[in-house]
Amino acid sequence: MGATIDETNDAGAGGNRPTYEELVEENRRLKAENEWLRRRIEELTRRVEELHRGIKRQAAPFRKQEEPSTAPKKPGRKSGRHHGPHAHRSVPPRIDEHYDVPLPATCPHCGSSRVNETHLAPQYQTEIPRRVIYRQFQVHVGRCDDCGRAVQGRHALQTSSAEGAASSQFGPNIHASLALCNKQLGLSHGKCVKLLSTLFDGLSLARSTCARSMTRTSWRCQAAYQQLREDLHDAAQAGADETGWRVGGRSAWLHAFAGPRETCYVIDPTRSGRPAEALLGLDWSGTLVHDGWSVYDRFTQAEHQQCLAHLQRRCRELLETAERGAVRLPRAVLNLIDRAFALRRAWRGHRFGRDELAERGLALACELEQLANGHFTHEPNRRLAKHLLDHIWGWFWFLIDPTIDATNYRAEQAIRPAVVNRKVWGGSRTWSGAHAQSILCSVIRTCEQRTRSAFDFLLDVLCRSPPQLLTA
DSSP, rough: OOHHHHHHHHHHOOOOOHHHHHHHHHOOOHHHHHHHHHHHHHHHHHHHHHHHHHHSSTTOOSSSSSSSSSSOOOOOSSSSSSSSOOOOOOOOOOOOOOOOOOOOOTTTTTTTTTOOOOOOOOOOOOOOOOOOOOOOOOEEEEOOOOTTTEEOOTTTTTTOOOOOGGGOOOHHHHHHHHHIIIIOOOOOOHHHHHHHHHHBBTTOHHHHHHHHHHHHHHTEHHHHHHHHHHHHHHHSSSEEEEEEEEETTTTEEEEEEEESSEEEEESSSSSHHHHHHHHHHHHHHHHHHHSOOGGGGGGSEEEEEHHHHHHHHEEEEEEEEGGGGGGHHHHHHHHHHHHHHHHHHHHTSSSSSSHHHHHHHHHHHHHHHHHSSSSSSSSSHHHHHHHHHHTTTGSHHHHHSTTTSSSSSSHHHHHHHHHHHHHHHHSSSSHHHHHHHHHHHHHHHHHHHTTOOOOOOOOHHHSSOOOOOOOO
């Protein structure tokens, strides 16, 4: 073969050509450098993906964007006929206090004393009492002549039968208010005490009293907590999610299990499948909606619906960094998800029957399997394809059984207040407090799902013996 132009010029200039050994050494060096750069790119890509996932976690700051909107909507009511009804406060159902408001002696505008009354205008006001109520119960104590045991009376407002040094107690309204402020509104023990002491004149509380009240109220709710665990075990569908927690300054995990009518929280020292196995049992045969955590694969008797919202977010994150042919897989997966949701909307619109919906759902699953079986050179796409194939029949199960949810929104909504509480007061100091957290949050959340007043329920369990269970 003839020499190239560059070779001819180098030879004419008298330059020294590299030897074979030098070329081999340079080739080896360049291969090692390319291998190092490849590993470095993979590592940086992995870190970018972790950062993207971390930003979207529930523990991330709750904000939508860094800067306010450039074109914000005008505040207040919208003009026109369709702005909604004009609401106003109705007349109170009863009148507890009456006040007469006479005319002033002189006109406040000009100072004249010639003021004539024309009519009476009723005005109503709804107010809360601030004066603390102090009660005394004269408890009749006796003894049974047959068994010899002590017997005493019990009033409907009593929260305990303790006597002696423990005879001075707080009423059920205070205990129920503390539980709701701490577990539902996310106020710390110190803020709960400050709020009640500020609102009600004469009420004196300590933070330790608030903490002991949580433990005592949770003990009274144990029967209801056990009942809702059984109700969740008997439910046909349950969503599961978990988030980090702190107990005594050490890492723990809060597990949330949400059904259509009940929610159960469990705080465990490890992120394992033990809470789910203890609650549902490995032989549970319902439908488990989750985010694809491998622990839930142990429930072999249950049907699985993978959360499509998680899959959508993962595909969109891949599209943020993917280039050229790497965008095909995530785009195709997003297209299949859109088609699945369109099928469900069409079924809800009575365009076709349930059997046809199931057939189309199976066809989408087969199409997704064929798509994921392709050859992918982009490492994130290979991981996505493996994840799709590992749960291939769990992505569109909501089309085969349209009564279940397509996403894990129930468990995520249930776990969101716990994340807010953890940010406010950091978790629990003791495992006793963590157990109380699980019980009280579970019964309060379940009361909301069953449209029952959580405050009234807490009053029932505090004053009645045996404690009243949650009504289904």
